[in-house]
Amino acid sequence: MFEQVSTPLQSNTSNSQKKSNEVALILIRHGESLWNEKNLFTGCVDVPLTKKGVEEAIEAGKRISNIPVDMIYTSALIRAQMTAMLAMTQHRRRKVPIIIHNESEQARAWSEVFSEDTKKQSIPVIAAWQLNERMYGELQGLNKQETADRYGKEKVHEWRRSYDIPPPDGESLEMCAERAVAYFKDQIEPQLLSGKNVMIAAHGNSLRSIIMHLDKLTSQEVISLELSTGIPMLYIFKEGKFIRRGSPVAPTEAGVYAYTRRLALYRQKLDEMLH
Amino acid sequence: MAASAFHQAIGTLQSHGHFNNSGLHHEQGDNYMRLISKGFKVEIGLSKRGCCRSVQRNIGVVQASTSQTSVFEPVLSPAKSNASSSQKKSNEAALILIRHGESLWNEKNLFTGCVDVPLTKKGVEEAIEAGQRISNIPVDMIYTSALIRAQMTAMLAMTQHRRQKVPIIIHNESEQARAWSQVFSEETKKQSIPVIAAWQLNERMYGELQGLNKQETADRYGKEQVHEWRRSYDIPPPNGESLEMCAQRAVAYFKDQIEPQLLSGKNVMIAAHGNSLRSIIMYLDKLTSQEVISLELSTGIPMLYIFKEGKFIRRGSPVAPTEAGVYAYTRSLALYRQKLDDMLH
Numbered sequence: 333m334f335e336q337v338s339t340p341l342q343s344n345t346s347n348s349q350k351k352s353n354e355v356a357l358i359l360i361r362h363g364e365s366l367w368n369e370k371n372l373f374t375g376c377v378d379v380p381l382t383k384k385g386v387e388e389a390i391e392a393g394k395r396i397s398n399i400p401v402d403m404i405y406t407s408a409l410i411r412a413q414m415t416a417m418l419a420m421t422q423h424r425r426r427k428v429p430i431i432i433h434n435e436s437e438q439a440r441a442w443s444e445v446f447s448e449d450t451k452k453q454s455i456p457v458i459a460a461w462q463l464n465e466r467m468y469g470e471l472q473g474l475n476k477q478e479t480a481d482r483y484g485k486e487k488v489h490e491w492r493r494s495y496d497i498p499p500p501d502g503e504s505l506e507m508c509a510e511r512a513v514a515y516f517k518d519q520i521e522p523q524l525l526s527g528k529n530v531m532i533a534a535h536g537n538s539l540r541s542i543i544m545h546l547d548k549l550t551s552q553e554v555i556s557l558e559l560s561t562g563i564p565m566l567y568i569f570k571e572g573k574f575i576r577r578g579s580p581v582a583p584t585e586a587g588v589y590a591y592t593r594r595l596a597l598y599r600q601k602l603d604e605m606l607h
Numbered sequence: 608m609a610a611s612a613f614h615q616a617i618g619t620l621q622s623h624g625h626f627n628n629s630g631l632h633h634e635q636g637d638n639y640m641r642l643i644s645k646g647f648k649v650e651i652g653l654s655k656r657g658c659c660r661s662v663q664r665n666i667g668v669v670q671a672s673t674s675q676t677s678v679f680e681p682v683l684s685p686a687k688s689n690a691s692s693s694q695k696k697s698n699e700a701a702l703i704l705i706r707h708g709e710s711l712w713n714e715k716n717l718f719t720g721c722v723d724v725p726l727t728k729k730g731v732e733e734a735i736e737a738g739q740r741i742s743n744i745p746v747d748m749i750y751t752s753a754l755i756r757a758q759m760t761a762m763l764a765m766t767q768h769r770r771q772k773v774p775i776i777i778h779n780e781s782e783q784a785r786a787w788s789q790v791f792s793e794e795t796k797k798q799s800i801p802v803i804a805a806w807q808l809n810e811r812m813y814g815e816l817q818g819l820n821k822q823e824t825a826d827r828y829g830k831e832q833v834h835e836w837r838r839s840y841d842i843p844p845p846n847g848e849s850l851e852m853c854a855q856r857a858v859a860y861f862k863d864q865i866e867p868q869l870l871s872g873k874n875v876m877i878a879a880h881g882n883s884l885r886s887i888i889m890y891l892d893k894l895t896s897q898e899v900i901s902l903e904l905s906t907g908i909p910m911l912y913i914f915k916e917g918k919f920i921r922r923g924s925p926v927a928p929t930e931a932g933v934y935a936y937t938r939s940l941a942l943y944r945q946k947l948d949d950m951l952h
Contacts, residue, residue, distance in 0.1 A: 370773070410776055417725040429724075430722060439753070443817075474792050475792075
């Protein structure tokens, strides 16, 4: 099939004019954080990445370097934000991520951009607490041994692996899913519907909650779902449906990969632009 | 064993005395100095676990300073380095300033100001380099601006730190944010370095120039006008801040929030921007507005100050760890480095 393709530089406007309502959705779970390394329960404590986590983010970026990104959503935690920004340093298209500030009128006013051209070359980045990791309540900061000693191994296992039993003052996976999926439906899905390609950089539990929604999983199925760290997961959103397309191959792997005709064309344009 | 001279990037040293391999000599008040050279282990009563000993060891270190005499003071054991910060007799703390490296708009030659643009690959590398240079300098608290390029610079730099305490960003934007980020282990808290993000440390807000390229701006407003906005002290671009206005909120924040930490003995790192940092340097070095205009802080190269007895002593940039020789800015920093060596070998 062969369709008229607008020139690469107009790829923004062509998104709304294109005949197929088809967009890419990339999910990236951040890599190793300093508390992962120390085996402490992290939850919503805002702990940064280790050297290894930084490398994982850059690797992830290489894997998605040819996939269009028009908007980025991250959690309010630095490890997800850094993962997104590090990944985007590898992107071939060279549009510039800009973090949106709405926390106060001053923050909004101070971050204004005064060139239309520059705005067109920008990828808005929105930080949302609703995409945060599951809040682990009174376990946050404890090591896994300490916690087993304090509460008993079985209890801890139940909190970690059940669907609806929260740790003391914390969230269950169900509670996490409720606010993460609500945010996805309210804020992110409309972007996809309007033809924007979206990347979400977040955490194990908030992402598996979203996947539960995308893949229509049961609570039993979601409990055993593990999303690899630093390996991006691609979905194609088309005609209101989410089609799971697995993990983009690393660019060093031989062969051309094309998930859809449109993505293959996008990659083509990048090649033409950059060679 | 003959005394060996050791070099340092900044300042001059006077080396006297000799080493004694069999242990320490401790006489309070003596001007007895000992050279601590890289790779040589001094017996100072420390075990790898860092438990404290009841006997105090006095260690003399050649101190690079403008004074002629070296001062000799008892030193508390390493494992209490957190508690000892408040108890130590010299009210001395390290202050590290790091300007972030290349951002995506630097690369495109666009006026950035307070637009929240992230680092390029090069900026990431610069941050990691900076971290290697300060990997042996204690850090108890970190202040950054509200912009990701400074926050990333701080977090990337800290991945290189030898002490392995964990930076944790403090969230106070709402009651929920505060409650959700609570830590429930005292031990874990002690191993944490609070990171505070403050808009007052942001880059100078560039008003209607934000997002414009330098050519576009010269065309729109005229080259001279643009030059005046960029290089004057008190003339702001349309709807933006002058350097003076930036300095006002940055230095006020420094005095209100950061200086008290230094006074209480906390070692502080500030990761911020060209204009907010030079404003702070203007205050630390007591520069005039003429002098501050021509002050350029290198990107990604940390600047060290020692805060002692209410004064800020500029100590230049810590050498990269690959460079030969031992550097010791003060006795307590040399000891800190020693503790790290003991802990990690």
